[in-house]
Amino acid sequence: MAAIETNGVSKRFDETHAVRDVDLTVESGEVFGFLGPNGAGKSTTINMLLDFVRPTTGAISILGVDPQEQPRVVRRRTGVLPEGYAFYDRLSGRRHVELAIDMYESDDDPIAILDRVGLTGDEDTAVGTYSKGMRQRLALGIALVDDPDLLILDEPSSGLDPNGIRTLREIVREEADQGTTVFLSSHVLDQVEAVCDRVAIMNDGTLLTVDTVDGLRETLDPNSTLILSVDTVPESVSQRLAELDRVDAVDVDAASTGRDGTISITCTDSGVKSAAIGRVEDAGATVTDIGVEDSSLEELFAAYTDSSSDGERR
């Protein structure tokens, strides 16, 4: 059973077509990244998944249940970190978590949850004095109450420092290891790349693509650069590599020619990499280290959203 399924889901706010005809399937146990620039329709989609906003057209199933028909069942089994959580400034972090535990009638330990999100030592401080990052950690802790089957995190890294981002990543991985489905929206792409099995890219209300990060690379930019450390850079190596089909460019660290150095080979097909390494060795070098540079998700994201704004949706 899919954890999330939408069929032909659209939402109009008067003249604004916030979400257009979205078909999306998130399998149970996946960590799924929902990417898009500001105004793409991510929060509107999430709000429809949770029945906070009703679709204009289309059908939604969450954990096998229609959220319009059984919103309580969906909310009971789903942990949510919404955009802009409303806290009670006078209450402590611990009290907020206790209230969520009471609401779910769960036997979770509030201190264990606060510890998990890195708020140890601040649990009895009024939330009004919390920084933005501390509030975000608390909102994440509240989402974890009662061990949800599905975690929906809207821009979870917002306001977090690098330590907070690492904690978030660890929690997402731990939850996924326990079988929880994680659906997280973001425009912080390297974090999505670090944790997600698959990503969807939204722009202007439209779902442009759903794929693995590697799959996106294959489709959009199959080029990758092989970086070889070698004990010597033979004179003939550039020419030998240039003779290979599917090698686009060769860059030899000229300063080190004849001595140990680096050879960068841009391949238009990953299948040519082993042949390229063979050519380098045939030329008389020993390869001491192999590295690969792929295009970042950021570049892929820009390629998708730029081409879609030009009317060239793929």
Ligand SMILES: Nc1ncnc2c1ncn2[C@@H]1O[C@H](COP(=O)(O)OP(=O)(O)OP(=O)(O)O)[C@@H](O)[C@H]1O
């Ligand atoms: N309640 C509303 N009334 C009118 N228009 C809305 C409403 N909510 C969202 N919109 C519009 O719908 C579009 C999609 O907004 P949405 O908040 O879903 O985007 P988003 O991808 O979550 O963006 P962000 O990353 O900035 O949060 C935007 O044009 C927004 O102005």
